[in-house]
Amino acid sequence: MSFAGLLDFARKDIDIPASSPRNLLKDVHSQFIHQYQADHNSYMYIMSEHLRVSGIYWCVNAMDLSKDLEKMPSQEIIEYVKTCRNSDGGYGPAPGHDSHILHTLCAVQTLLIFGETIDSETSNEIASYVKSLQQEDGSFVGDIAGEIDTRFTMCSLATCHLINRPNTLNIQKAIEFIMRCYNTDGGFGTRPGSESHAGQVYCCVGSLAITGRLEEINRDRTAEWLAFRQCESGGLNGRPEKLPDVCYSWWVLASLAILGRLDFIDEKKMKRFIFACQDDETGGFADRPGDCADPFHTVFGIAALSLFGDETLEPVDPIFCMTKRSLGKLSIL
Template identity: 45%
Template structure:
């Protein structure tokens, strides 16, 4: 079982759409279901390096659209387990090297499909072994590398905490056992990425970016330190920076100043605002309209911007953005 995760069809929606746009749930479900049937297309094979993430994006969207069983559970779990590397991490597809990002996607998929029992059947003590792989990527300064080659990023740190929490392997979840990771070092690293404008960068001193803000807030939320670290003044400063990502001409968000809007930031920015209690600082109806204009109302799927080609990545995060706005046909989601 796999999903294509790359370029899709060109959208059929123009920028000029009626206000009464509605989410075409059935079309999006059918689009996601169709992705594994497109193996004769070049894009399918060019995106093999995103395969397990593509499954996560599609499955997440289906859960939010109230169709969690639209993909075959047994096939999904079997494919995920086929991506398990001998070092106990997961690769993007069978035979690929393990990486933090794909390991996180695999853990998230197994959590959504109740697949941890199959993991334990396949690899004795499998959950702990996967957790130990993740923990082994923590660096002396508290951050995490993506793989054995050592690139570090706050995405990997957040992903590590996310996956470990789903595996029930965080130190706080196992207080009577030796900790697998240094939580204090990890949170200290996140805190060091805070900038004077209220945002967070990929590393200390790096430019604030909405995607990195999400990962840093998510990490602090998982460790229970978000409120105590930012305080109300920090939340106000960050909320101002995030709310300025909404552009007047479209209602969509960009990731940083002077960049184009992209539907995926509906989630990165929107969920960050939700985590600090500032989601009402933006025009929710205009954001909702922008997301709905990004959908292909005839064939399903969402694009980065209206009229562009749809893909499963933007479909996932467009739907996730709608989940924050109380859109009809979309379930609620935990922002972290």
């Protein structure tokens, strides 16, 4: 870390370089994603097998949001995703890897973005896998490792909604668990008693929205906690005393959009930060200005700009982080 970097770390914010991009460089991002996805020999591609299906969803979704989906090799990707499915009904990150709810949701999202129909038998098997993850207290584990996290509740509810099997799960118990993770500051944590974190707020608010239970929380209190994530630079952090990061533009903004409180954020400053995270040479977004771009921050940077109504992008659904076009009548808001 450079000396300037150390200073930023101490004050928990960054300065936006004057030379940073000031508008959306859509075309270089499509190139970045396309190359990233196509180059199967790159170091990054080979090293990312443990999160491949999620990576595919980030790339496919970024292209769909950018109105460039037709540039992706749809048949090749669909076939690959299907080979990641296991006999337990779930999907792993790559063929031969154990199922995980994160990859199961990303697989379903990817297939739907390409307009694939998931047949009834497959949907039943996916639903039975997701059901096997729910615990006695209503919480969810992500896989056989057994870690409990409110992220897995959101992924489970979202998966069952997208395959039209919402009643597979014990919704009442799932919501009771979510509400045990609701903190007095308005945020949510990973488990009861855990500190509030923007990623978990998104997952819990999303879970309440999917199940039609948003009235369980004080919207303004939660929205205020989210609005306090905005730093002087305009960027958003995940929790107090942390540096801003472009992926939180999505977790925080989408939560505010679901709550109907997007105006709690200074949009102009926010956009300035997001634009500055773009790499104007290679394309793609980094977590912060000047860092290395990757597909994860690229999709969430683009999705955040779509939430602000950028007309060059497809409108995004704040709950499912997919285009409203691909969701069709599966949209809730």
